[in-house]
Amino acid sequence: MTFLKKQSIKQTASKTADHSVSNNQITEGVIWKQLLIFFFPILFGTFFQQLYNTVDAIIVGRFVGKQALAAVGGPTGTVINLLIGFFVGLSSGATVIISQYYGAKREEMVGYAVHTAITASVISGAVLMVIGFVGAPFALNAMGTPEDIVGFATLYMRIYFLGTIANLIYNIGSGILRAVGDSKRPLYFLIASCFANIILDIVFVVYFHMGIAGAALATILSQCVSAFLVIWVLVRTSDMYQLHFSKLGLDMRMLKRIVRIGLPSGLQSAMYTTSNIIIQSSVNSLGTDTVAAWATYGKIDVIFWMIISAFSISVTTFVGQNYGAGKMDRVRKGIRVCLGMSFVTTLFLSLFLYNFGQYIFQIFTTDPAVLTIGMDVLHYLVPTFFTYIIIEIYSGSLKGIGDSWFPMFLTMTGVCALRVLWLLLYVPSHHNIHAIIFTYPMTWVVTSILFLIYFHGFSPMRKIR
Secondary structure, three states: OHHHOOHHHHHHHHHHHHHHHHOOOOOOOOHHHHHHHHHHHHHHHHHHHHHHHHHHHHHHHHHOOHHHHHHHHOHHHHHHHHHHHHHHHHHHHHHHHHHHHHHOOOHHHHHHHHHHHHHHHHHHHHHHHHHHHHHHHHHHHHOOOOHHHHHHHHHHHHHHHOOHHHHHHHHHHHHHHHHOOOOHHHHHHHHHHHHHHHHHHHHHHHHOOOHHHHHHHHHHHHHHHHHHHHHHHHHHOOOOOOOOHHHOOOOHHHHHHHHHHHHHHHHHHHHHHHHHHHHHHHHHOOOHHHHHHHHHHHHHHHHHHHHHHHHHHHHHHHHHHHHHOOOHHHHHHHHHHHHHHHHHHHHHHHHHHHHHHHHHHHHHOOOHHHHHHHHHHHHHHHHHHHHHHHHHHHHHHHHHOOOOHHHHHHHHHHHHHHHHHHHHHOHHHOOOHHHHHOHHHHHHHHHHHHHHHHHHHOOHHHHOO
């Protein structure tokens, strides 16, 4: 790692990286190349971020049992996503604002945004840590989590939430770097922390026999590694997004701007996860085998979510910087190119998972009942992935120009409200896994249609010519 080298080497590496970032080609270069140059580091970064819980699931599934596997990947993940996802979505407002100010070369405003965002992440992390630690057993019981899972899940969640501050610091710090066009260093930091997590998982669970507590402890310690590295880069840069500890604080005007843009994303994430909690509750009622299968499927279909999220983040930053620089033609072309690449990638991924997903399943568990249920779910949902693409790319594009509220209402109506109605009105009388998971493609199709109508007919994007 660079920080282990001599001081002169560190200074040279820092200057070289800063030069490359300040001269990024997002507003100048070939569009498809710039999107891919930005996309791949984000994709791999998301992959390594997801690998935290995936490694936990593999190790506890193999060395502790399927109850522990169900706990790590099922109800705990849903509750964690509800709380963490809200604050990460909220912080996305800072990424949009910084990308716009950075594209417009407004150094003072970038500084205000950076210091306000970091301060807010520390405060939010402290609050969230307390809420998660205290509320874990209540949330799990409210979801109807099977009794043989509750103990494992509560212990895992309580330890996990102790690392919330580091988690949010990394997420906002990496968002700042991506906003200015640097998607590589967040990737490097995640690789380092992911390897730390794997090593600590093996040490704590396999050798020290600490069970699920060891897996959770390994996760939060490795998150501290990534948080330290991202702060280290922000402090040492000489570019306009440099972090000064003496300037940390909340600029209320900037905070309002961040919240105005980020709150819809946070609420959207919370609504998504709330509907998923209802889905998880329905799955919980089908027994431990189904819970374990659903949890394992979640580790496989996350490949799609990593890819589509990486495209969404890429187009948000691309649109934000070009919009800030007044290059509207590049905004329109960038959206079309990103949409096309997303469709092609999703097609190949769906074919791969449909035909070879069983081999990935067997990495997590060899239980015959779990495998049978899991493959049934996979073959049902994977062919429908393409129906979600428009939602993510159009939402990311609109966010790049600061339009966040109406997309949130579209998502709330098309995905969350319709999903909840289906689960409450239809599923109780058709109590099986197919009835539960049909809510995904159904709501994706409806919401995609709503986004198409709004994006081309009513949104501010239609005025960009």
